[in-house]
Amino acid sequence: MLENPAVLGLATIILGVGGCLGYFFLSNVILDKLFFPPRGEDAGKNINRANMVRPWLFLFPALFALTLYLAYPVFETLRLSLTDRDLGGAFVGLENYRKMTAEPKFWEAVRNNMLWLIVVPAASTAFGLLVAQLTDRISWGNLAKSLIFMPMAISFVGASVIFKLIYDTRPVDQNQIGVLNAIWLKFDGGLGSVLWLQVLPTVLLLAFAAIVGYVAWIFVRDIVAKGSDKSVWLLPLRLLLAVGGLWLIWLSLSSVVSIWFEELPFGEPQTWLTIPLWNNFFLMVVLIWIQTGFAMVILSAALRGIPEETVEAAIVDGANPFQIFFKIKVPQIMGTIVVVWTTITLTVLKVFDIVFAMTNGQWETQVLANYMYDKLFRANDWGVGSASAIVIMLLVTPILVWNVYNARKEMR
């Protein structure tokens, strides 16, 4: 009976909660009765002293846990990354880092991480913003938002399993259980295929290019426009936007051309997760699917916080819906967008579960976190494993600092 997991769980909860209450209660009692009793000559002084100490009493458990489970491991990992297991833990300097950077798999992981870093936060934030704006004024907007938010409740591994089924492949003579292949096999190179795989993507890509062009033009126009804000730091930002916009336009236009010349293998089920480069994007879709809900919720709240009168003033000033969105609404929630973007970036840098569950880094889908896991627990090479962990930490830290800085700025 006592070994029953439910009983054990209940006992743990009672012990844990009771322990917490006991700690807070007793520590405060000791502080007030024993050290600084509010009696005698120094009653007033003692109350002030006790109140100076009290916050630390409440903070202590959290500080202790953070030190033990976060701060200490950082230094231990740093130490381990400078030692070698085969030599019994001897100090080897930067040897592990040299070994790691000599491995092509490491650079593949770095390249893929960069790809994830660019695509996932951008796509999640953009989709989140789009959904937040589109669902703002419609009657079933809240229902749509609930549905889009739902993936947030699914674990990364669970989501990976779902998408693995979507990407699943069966031999050509069997029924396809993967949605993507089932759809793919519907195409036979006939009129339907031309419409869905050539005309529609062409239209979408052209529309995308047009929107990118329009948005880029809005920002770039201010470089030449007189009288607008010409801060020095804005110029490179605008140029970057212009170059990025041009690149995206060129990319979409060249894709349009290639769509019409590509020979597609109709009738053959595809093993989607083994197609190099593309499989990275198939994995990213999982994370975008999850993170869009997060971005949407935060950005939706931010959009609602915009004073309605500024929007009305813009309408009276003659702004069209696009201008209202990009020139009035987005700049006012830019701080929130940056926080959302950096928060998702942090999640992306640490991405492990999705790759681990779907491809385990095969077919050129390796990422840093999975590489670290490979080294630490499969190759049992704590040196190189710790070295890659330190690399991930170094990449995360500046974004983390920037994120905290922005979040604090938002709260003011």
Added chain:
Amino acid sequence: MTSLSLKDVSKSYGTVEVLRNIDLEIQQGELIVFVGPSGCGKSTLLRMIAGLEHITGGTLEIDDEIVNDVPPAQRGIAMVFQSYALYPHMTVYDNMAFALKLAHKSSDEIDKAVRAAADTLQLTHLLDRLPKALSGGQRQRVAIGRAIVRDPKVFLFDEPLSNLDAALRVATRIEIAQLKESMPESTMIYVTHDQVEAMTLASRIVVLHGGNIEQFGAPLELYERPANTFVAQFIGSPAMNLINAEVTGTGDTTSVRMSDGGHADAPIASLDADKGKTVKLGVRPEDLTVTESDDYLVSAEVEIVEALGETTVLYFKAREGEDGLIAKLPGIHKIAKGTTIRLTAAAEKLHLFDGDGKSFLYR
């Protein structure tokens, strides 16, 4: 020249009608004030003129052109919002230039317009600031500047002074009056619930109540010849006293008698049919004087005395079916609480309202 005209305009939200049968003819160069208590529809009416609210019925014309379905920016209007609605991420300059940029004006033209407006409003030294670095009064001026640069046919002000403190409100009110004087050609519509703003700024006032226009006229006309008891009590502070009276004589001069024995002969025409009817006699607190003679209007017991030095305000005990009378006497008067005194007023200062609250003058 007619600048703006509303014909039978109405507004409803679903089945709730908030404005009905609004007819207004506004001439170019006028400063029209919409005044009324909260919820009377004055802001809604302004937002309908601006194009921010759809017009449910009737037509709105600006410069003889029906603009019911014309988007706000093409109506030739500019609006100053209650909360100023400055774009928080743009400098003062960009705030004022925004509308012109959207209209694809040349940058020289924009620069000239913005600097001219900034000069008029003494904002030149603030052009590079963000709105959050400005004081309330400065933000207000930027909001006005944003309207000026667009050079609209009609300016719309939605309670522009309600976010300012009392001292600044008086100063800004005078600034707006001066601004109007410097732009005699432009038409302005100004919404407020403050009757002092209405009386001091307006060339004509529209008094709105419960979705209807109660009266439309020059400020002093509203004060001297209110069309009904609502206008009579809304314009003037303290509000006009209304006393129940019975008509005893009709003709060019109407005689009335009060229940307490007071009587009055008002130089207001009445019909024979009015004889014996119960009416309301209106008299403003500042028109009442104390009298000893038997020829008095009303006698009442003093309940509260407010001695302000320049005036003495007396509050009298309310009688059945009436609000307590108020009298505002110039100078200092030694009148004890609880004494019953007789009051009278000059005949030409009296107003008469029939059972529905309509003035005898407008029948």
